[in-house]
Amino acid sequence: MYKIGELAKACDINNDTLRFYEKNALLCPSTRSESGYRLYTEKDKETLQFILRAKGVGFTLAEIRELLSIEVNKADSACADVKTLVDSKLNDVETKLAELIRFQTSLKRLSNACCGGAESAEHCTILEALESDTNDVRHEHKLNDKES
Amino acid sequence: MYKIGELAKACDINNDTLRFYEKNALLCPSTRSESGYRLYTEKDKETLQFILRAKGVGFTLAEIRELLSIEVNKADSACADVKTLVDSKLNDVETKLAELIRFQTSLKRLSNACCGGAESAEHCTILEALESDTNDVRHEHKLNDKES
DNA sequence: CTTGACCTGTGACTTAGGTCGAAGGTTTAT
DNA sequence: ATAAACCTTCGACCTAAGTCACAGGTCAAG
Numbered sequence: 001m002y003k004i005g006e007l008a009k010a011c012d013i014n015n016d017t018l019r020f021y022e023k024n025a026l027l028c029p030s031t032r033s034e035s036g037y038r039l040y041t042e043k044d045k046e047t048l049q050f051i052l053r054a055k056g057v058g059f060t061l062a063e064i065r066e067l068l069s070i071e072v073n074k075a076d077s078a079c080a081d082v083k084t085l086v087d088s089k090l091n092d093v094e095t096k097l098a099e100l101i102r103f104q105t106s107l108k109r110l111s112n113a114c115c116g117g118a119e120s121a122e123h124c125t126i127l128e129a130l131e132s133d134t135n136d137v138r139h140e141h142k143l144n145d146k147e148s
Numbered sequence: 149m150y151k152i153g154e155l156a157k158a159c160d161i162n163n164d165t166l167r168f169y170e171k172n173a174l175l176c177p178s179t180r181s182e183s184g185y186r187l188y189t190e191k192d193k194e195t196l197q198f199i200l201r202a203k204g205v206g207f208t209l210a211e212i213r214e215l216l217s218i219e220v221n222k223a224d225s226a227c228a229d230v231k232t233l234v235d236s237k238l239n240d241v242e243t244k245l246a247e248l249i250r251f252q253t254s255l256k257r258l259s260n261a262c263c264g265g266a267e268s269a270e271h272c273t274i275l276e277a278l279e280s281d282t283n284d285v286r287h288e289h290k291l292n293d294k295e296s
Numbered sequence: 297c298t299t300g301a302c303c304t305g306t307g308a309c310t311t312a313g314g315t316c317g318a319a320g321g322t323t324t325a326t
Numbered sequence: 327a328t329a330a331a332c333c334t335t336c337g338a339c340c341t342a343a344g345t346c347a348c349a350g351g352t353c354a355a356g
Contacts, residue, residue, distance in 0.1 A: 014314080016314070020314060020315090035321075035322055035323085037323095060312075061313070
């Protein structure tokens with residue numbers, strides 16, 4: 001049995017995070033001591049590690065709650081249910097990825113176009129790009145310029 | 149001169165967003181009418197468009213505030229200052245990108261390993277991967293498995 | 297002269313995932 | 327027996343970028 005601080009230290013998280021997970025129905029300690037201290041079992045620790053691993057692949061706590069409800073009750077769920085969660089998450093991730101790649105492309109273009117010198121910024125190509133709506137900074141669509 | 153609703157509509161944002169930008173020192177209307185209405189000039193509109201374009205390439209409002217302070221005072225800033233902001237943002241973006249790619253890789257691996265069938269999830273490879281700490285789900289380091 | 301569309305300011309609420317402080321109870325070691 | 331190190335609950339605070347509600351003032355049309 002772990003007290004809160006012991007489990008937290010063992011898993012390298014904050015005590016408050018554990019309380020937060022409890023409040024949000026992710027991980028409730030199996031028992032309490034006479035005096036009300038949370039007592040976590042080895043099984044609780046495994047659940048916590050499940051949570052941390054799921055966080056590690058990008059799941060939100062709400063999604064992890066879903067995964068856990070399948071996990072505690074495996075026999076009544078299908079593989080397909082689990083895979084759906086993973087694929088839907090993968091979709092989210094790829095959407096965000098696409099946005100970040102647009103950012104990256106635009107920023108690289110801005111950076112490459114700028115001399116970066118100590119001269120006054122009066123003719124800075126970056127500022128000019130942000131000022132002008134012709135020659136949209138955000139998308140390359142028909143710009144047919146090459147990344148240098 | 150635009151009233152708040154006119155400028156908001158012209159730029160397809162919310163009136164409250166404009167008030168929010170004002171409160172956060174991003175865009176103050178040049179004047180007010182007798183009765184206190186905000187009045188935005190054409191120049192204000194251009195500044196707003198600058199802000200929206202900068203948002204479009206991924207800058208936060210705090211960063212845009214920095215860009216604007218250079219923009220209003222170009223002569224006293226160097227190109228290098230601007231480029232530094234862009235490069236530092238690019239760095240942020242690439243850090244986030246790296247994390248999302250890790251998520252993507254892990255999720256793809258989980259998804260590919262799962263049959264996704266209607267069978268009970270009792271032996272679901274996804275759940276097993278999240279349960280076990282051997283065979284870490286998050287990183288490929290020495291797994292030398294191939295993406296199918 | 298009233299109705300409706302607009303504007304004002306203030307302050308609260310949202311999401312996500314915690315983190316912190318205060319006031320007090322418990323355990324353990326000395 | 328008392329101090330240090332733990333634990334409890336509760337509630338407030340944090341970031342980011344808004345969004346919404348409320349109570350009231352203004353403006354143009356009919």
